[in-house]
Amino acid sequence: MQLYHHPFSLDSQKVRLALEEKGIDYTSYHVNPLTGKNMDAFFFRKNPSGKIPVLQNGSHIIYDTTEIIQYIERIAETVSSGGNSTTLSSDVIEWTHKLQECDSKHFTLFHIPAKYRLYVSKYLRHVIIARMAESPNLASDYHRKLKEAYETDDKMKNVEVLIQSKDHLVKLLDELEVKLGETSYLGGVEFTLANVMVIPVLARLELLKLEDEYINIRPNLADYWVVVKQRPSYKKVIGRYFDGWRKRKHY
Numbered sequence: 001m002q003l004y005h006h007p008f009s010l011d012s013q014k015v016r017l018a019l020e021e022k023g024i025d026y027t028s029y030h031v032n033p034l035t036g037k038n039m040d041a042f043f044f045r046k047n048p049s050g051k052i053p054v055l056q057n058g059s060h061i062i063y064d065t066t067e068i069i070q071y072i073e074r075i076a077e078t079v080s081s082g083g084n085s086t087t088l089s090s091d092v093i094e095w096t097h098k099l100q101e102c103d104s105k106h107f108t109l110f111h112i113p114a115k116y117r118l119y120v121s122k123y124l125r126h127v128i129i130a131r132m133a134e135s136p137n138l139a140s141d142y143h144r145k146l147k148e149a150y151e152t153d154d155k156m157k158n159v160e161v162l163i164q165s166k167d168h169l170v171k172l173l174d175e176l177e178v179k180l181g182e183t184s185y186l187g188g189v190e191f192t193l194a195n196v197m198v199i200p201v202l203a204r205l206e207l208l209k210l211e212d213e214y215i216n217i218r219p220n221l222a223d224y225w226v227v228v229k230q231r232p233s234y235k236k237v238i239g240r241y242f243d244g245w246r247k248r249k250h251y
């Protein structure tokens with residue numbers, strides 16, 4: 001299996017945590033969206049939305065994070081049950097969808113200095129236009145990407161978008177706080193893949209130095225955060241990059 005991803009990408013982190021937790025081997029390819037690598041024609045042919053992560057197994061390509069996580073879960077279940085596929089826990093599916101709806105993209109962008117954000121967005125628009133000229137057969141996909149880039153810039157001018165993504169996050173964290181009062185992990189007493197959806201969101205909050213405002217005021221969530229950071233998967237996928245991110249001011 002091949003995974004196209006980047007260490008800074010939230011959705012890539014979710015998928016890599018799942019692969020580590022289930023002990024599944026894969027070949028890793030870095031595609032950095034901050035330098036526009038996701039706009040290269042080879043990648044656009046795999047995923048016309050130009051987004052990471054993308055998981056490829058033979059000719060099978062999956063580019064929806066929730067679907068990738070469910071695919072990983074199915075592979076792991078099939079291996080552990082000796083070939084008989086078992087059903088996925090509905091709790092895992094419910095939380096996976098719920099956490100995927102969380103608008104982390106706009107939330108993160110709002111916490112990045114406007115000067116830096118606008119510089120990167122202008123650079124990426126130039127990359128899209130250059131790639132479109134090189135591969136005219138992919139023009140309609142590149143046009144869609146350009147439109148999306150302008151829409152994101154517009155959304156950043158709208159404070160309502162920030163309020164909405166903040167409200168959504170707060171509601172989600174409140175719900176997590178209640179659930180973590182009932183069981184030690186999300187989805188039960190054992191670590192399930194539902195947890196890999198929430199860990200990168202908490203790491204992002206810590207990276208943005210917002211842990212006091214969002215995590216530490218919720219005691220169950222704060223305890224949970226200390227526990228999950230001890231897991232080898234966290235250290236491998238997120239922890240070891242943390243100092244570098246802070247130093248280079250990469251979000």
Ligand SMILES: N[C@@H](CCC(=O)N[C@@H](CS)C(=O)NCC(=O)O)C(=O)O
Pocket residue numbers: 009010011012033038050051052053063064065066
């Ligand atoms: N629908 C995709 C969204 C993935 C996504 O938004 N990926 C971000 C990184 S976390 C990305 O590739 N951003 C670069 C871009 O949109 O050009 C999924 O659910 O997997």
